[in-house]
Amino acid sequence: KNEVEQSPQNLTAQEGEFITINCSYSVGISALHWLQQHPGGGIVSLFMLSSGKKKHGRLIATINIQEKHSSLHITASHPRDSAVYICAVRWSRAQKLVFGQGTRLTINP
């Protein structure tokens, strides 16, 4: 069992829909990252969370430390949001990141 589980693995939606991607992890963490990777592209860090909620444009990331769960939301989704979204956690007192397998999001016009 992967220590970091993402769901769903694949998600296809229509332009304008509200998108939610989930990430669960197994032990205490110092931080959680949401990353974005476009097809054939590099990896961009979207958010780094240790508690609460962060918002950047149409993207919102939340984390519940007690439940060991984080969500990434996209409002008013657009085809350019099509990418793989990766959750990564840094265990408490560790420098290394552990990655989820990613969620492939496709937004159709």
Place this chain on the structure above:
Amino acid sequence: NAGVTQTPKFQVLKTGQSMTLQCAQDMNHEYMSWYRQDPGMGLRLIHYSVGAGITDQGEVPNGYNVSRSTTEDFPLRLLSAAPSQTSVYFCASSIFVGGVYEQYFGPGTRLTVT
């Protein structure tokens, strides 16, 4: 700042050949790492370094060597390439700020071993 740079972007090797993937960062980050990304596997840590002169193995170190002679550079060496090393390789650096590590990724190197 150029951030994290990687060269080359693409590379094709024959089995048994050796090569070095270059990684550099100009942000004075102490922590650098190499990952490989394979379909269905997510990103896996190959080697990492917590500062110049210090390296350690990650999750999948076999077949790879690293060195860290300067803060800026962290090259990854494949001594004798194998088809199982066909992958996309990402270099990353991070810095401890405000109690957490901020992570920066390079653009990746797509390696094919035939």
